[in-house]
Amino acid sequence: MIQPDADLAQLLVYANRILYDQGVVDGLGHISVRHPTQEGVYMLSCNRAPAMVKQEDIVCYDLDGKAVSDTTERPYLERFIHGEIYRARPDVVSVVHSHSPSVIPFAAVKKPLLPIYHMAGFLGEGSSHFEIRDDGGNTDMLISSNALGKSLAKSLGNCTCVLMRGHGSTVVGTSIQQAVFRAIYAEMNAKLQLSAMGIGDVSYLNKEEAALSSAMNDGQIGRSWNLWVQRVGKID
Ligand code: MN
DSSP states (O other): OOOOOHHHHHHHHHHHHHHHHTTSOSSSOEEEEEOSSSTTEEEEEOSOOGGGOOGGGEEEEETTSOBOSSOOSOOOTTTHHHHHHHHHOTTOOEEEEEOOGGGHHHHHHTOOOOOOSGGGGGGTTOOEEEOHHHHHOSOOSOOOSHHHHHHHHHHHTTOSEEEETTTEEEEEESSHHHHHHHHHHHHHHHHHHHHHHTTSOOOOOOHHHHHHHHHHHHTTHHHHHHHHHHHHOOOO
16 A cells, blocks of 8 residues: 655645636546655545545555555546556646636637747647547547546647647646646636637747746746635645
8 A cells, every 4th residue: 555645645635725716626627746756656636526625535546547545435537637647748747637618619629729928838839639539439528548548648748738629628747836837827828818819810929938938937836826825725
């Protein structure tokens, strides 16, 4: 049996509450983090609404989505998103999956999110697109197996964000804080991009501006994170 890392479990609880407070997740959606010392293991809540997640809900899973810490709780149906992305992307430390509403239209018309402002510099050359019918045929749209998780990870490629047609999106980061930041600003960018597209031709950040902004933001995330933590208040 593998124990969740206590410090990261606490950060993960905050991340769950913050994603709810910021309107990225509702009753559904989840965030995971790689286990800091156990190779091939990640930490994720059991099947719980993000705003209700507590430290004792955090479970360790292997990359196939099998629980490797002591638990009798049901797992999330879509935990395969996390394991298969960690398998495909050694650089990724944290993964957020959500159905945040403003990205849904972009996934439906297969248009990428592009960085409309500096806060979304991480979008770089744009989000990638996932079509579940390509490998899965007609489904309930959920990533409910390792095979579908693999196919999603392939579509993510080297991007930071993949839009999932008819479903939602998944973003990745090198820390819990960065993944939360990206999930919040992917949603915000989608809103602003849609609004700009309605009034004219949009000038997005070019690749260099996006890379410079992204690096700058990474040095500032702590400030936003502290604010978000304060908003969700004391965690019991
Ligand atoms: Mn989902």
